[in-house]
Amino acid sequence: MVLITTDDGSHSIYSERYGVTYHSKYGAVTESAHVFIDAGLRYKAAVQRDIAVVEIGLGTGLNAFMTRLEAERRNLHVRYTGIEAYPLTVKEASAFNFAAQLKAPERHADFLRLHRIAWEREHELSEHFTFTKHQTRLEDFIPETTFDVIYFDAFAPQAQPELWTEDIFARLYQALNPDGVLVTYCAKGDVKRTLKKVGFEVERLQGPPGKREMTRGVRGE
Ligand SMILES: C[S@@+](CC[C@H](N)C(=O)[O-])C[C@H]1O[C@@H](n2cnc3c(N)ncnc32)[C@H](O)[C@@H]1O
16 A cells, blocks of 8 residues: 555555555545535535435545544434445554544544444444445445435546446446435546436536546436
C-alpha cells in the first residue's frame, strides 16, 4: 500500500493492483463530501430519515465514516452496507488521518472500528448508524435487501471495465427502492448511456474540484 496526501491534506492510497489512486488527488475528503455525502446521502435526507446505503468499494472506509458522522449530525438512521473484494488491514487503516481532517480527532477509534469488526454480520454502532460489510466481489454480490442510495465508488472504467457494465448496473437498479439514487464521481458518456439503458434517469451534476461533472442516476417510482 502506498500512502499519499491529497490536495486538501487528507490521505488516500495508490493501488498497485490497478495503477490508480483510491480518491481524487485534488482531495479525498473533499471528493467524498461532494459526490457521496452531498449528492447521495443529503439528497435523500431531504425527504427521509431512515436511509439504506450500499457502497461499492468500501476501501479505506472514508465514505462509511463520513456517512456515520453525517447521520449523527442530522439525526438520521443509516443502515450501511459496504462491499469490498480486497480489504485493507487494520494496520494499513490506522495510518489514515481522516478523523483529524474531519476535525473529529477523537473519532479515530470509531473510524478504525469499521476495519476491526467482523465481516458478514450487522453491527449497530450507534443509534444513528448500523454497519455491515461483505467481503465479496461486486460481480458475486446478491443483495438480501434493497437500498435508497448506492455509492458507486469502483475504480474508473479504464482501470476496471468489468464493473461498469450493463449487467452490473441492471442488478444495482433492481436493488434500489423507488426514488433511490446511484451516485458516482464518473461522468463518462458511455457510463451515462448504460445507466439510462437499464432504466435510470440520469442527472449531470457539478463535479468536485478537478472534475467538471459527476453523475446521479435516479430510479423513478
Ligand atoms: C476507488 S476505490 C474505493 C474507495 C473507497 N470508497 C474509499 O473511500 O476508500 C475502489 C475499491 O473497490 C475495491 N474493488 C476492486 N474490485 C472490486 C470488485 N470486483 N468488487 C468489489 N470491490 C472491488 C477496491 O479494492 C477498492 O477498495
